[in-house]
Amino acid sequence: MLDIALIREKPDWVKAQMEKLNDDAALQRIDRILELDGQRRTRRTRIETAQAARNKLNRAMGKLRGDKTMPDAEKAARAKGAGAAVSASDYDKARDLLDGSIALEIGDDADFNASFGELIKELRLMGDKIADGFDRVEAIEKELRELMLWLPNLPHPSVPVFAGEEHNLAGEMRGALREIDFEPKPHWELGPALGIIDFERGVKLAGSRYYVLKGWGARLQRALISFFLDQARANGYSELYTPYIVHSEMLYGSAQFPKFQDTVYGVAEEDKYLLPTAEVAITNLHRDEILEEADLPLNYVAHTPCFRSEKASAGRDVRGIKRVHQFEKVEMYKFTTPETSYAELEIMTQQAEDICALLEIPYRRLEIVTGDLGFSAAKKYDIEMWSPGCAEWLEVSSCSNTEAFQARRAMLRYYPSGSRKTRYPHTLNGSGLATPRVMIAIMENYQRADGSIVIPEVLRSYLGGADVIDAG
């Protein structure tokens, strides 16, 4: 979520930033947000003032009625005068009468029950008006909040301004192409031939875009996950095992909801959802907490399955296991101060690249342009591996700095050193890495003419020292 104060104070600047995102619907919400924010503040001030007056009157009346020293006749007279004052909207006078700070006017006399009854009636009317006012403010705030939840994050000034993903800036390829002196095959041919991917049975169990890994396929994936986690740990991330099913509020916190509600799977009869990425769980790990600056940066890593409905991608990438409903991912995550978040983004992206290099698979970095940033990121890099069988670049990691966008949604704050004034930390997430795609890259880069696959050197210790996967 964006800072409402920023929109209020620099509306034109915010609009100018949002224009870079190629998201007209969001841009058009700004004026309505400004209008609602103005209304809400005027109304709230007015109602809270009335509320303060009523609270004082209630308290003063209770005190007066319970007073052991004052004669009933005076209590009744004061209540009568206060009732009249409330009726005339003179709340100060009413309060002064009730708490005894002004003297009674001469000639006041009144029936005890009738006077208090009348005063209570006036207070009830006052309370009804206040309740109506709060209802209006709450309705305004609900609409305002809903609009705010639909606003994307603003891009960092360093992000290249272009409309679409075709303009993403691709860096140089790193690492050498492996020598393949035959026509490389795609993984959807290699996998079934080796008996390590079973597409038909995956479809039988769960439908299209599901698959079964068998034997070396399943083992290779498990080895990759262990390898990824070990790398992250060596880089100072502490490992988490989290629930794979979370409350819907968590999806709002990490900004999948409300905009991308149809991309996740829900649990029937419950307001809970399967993780589309571990980012959702980790973002909300410290939800509603206030951290200390001394604890930052907090570095976490978690391996989880990821479930995505991929409705928006119907018909795309239907062959093989590039785009599936369930996959495994190791996610790196950082909570940092605003001052250090961009330096940490570079570090995290480099760490993702290092894993590609260790696997000895050619890769490149993409600098994502404003029009392709997505909803939450202020800046983003993708890492792609080259895969010769299907002859394309596969996105195996995406590293983002969301700045305070998710922290604000998840009510996550920290105390700066020596201060009790809370700030929002910045949150960063990056894959390190995701498995079916890395497996594709391994199979297609390390394939040999006979259809067997050489196991990358760094994985061999995870696989009992084996160096090749063949049909045997």
Place this chain on the structure above:
RNA sequence: GGAGAGGUGGCCGAGUGGUUUAAGGCGAUGGUCUUGAAAACCAUUGUACGGUUCUCCGUACCGCAGGUUCGAAUCCUGUCCUCUCCGCCA
């Protein structure tokens, strides 16, 4: 899944409709005293939003959401969570 007991500030813990504007204690922070420390004493103490603009003021928050009432931590309803016992299970 069944039965019972609970949920109050950073922590412990009082609080059965209006002197509670959440007592008291612990912790933390600042100060006094001290060569230093401890002890003692004094002061301060959360979050969000709004107003004000660097200092205050106001409103809300006692698991959460509704309700009753002039007024709710307190009464009512629902819900979530925790603990104990039983059942089931890896």
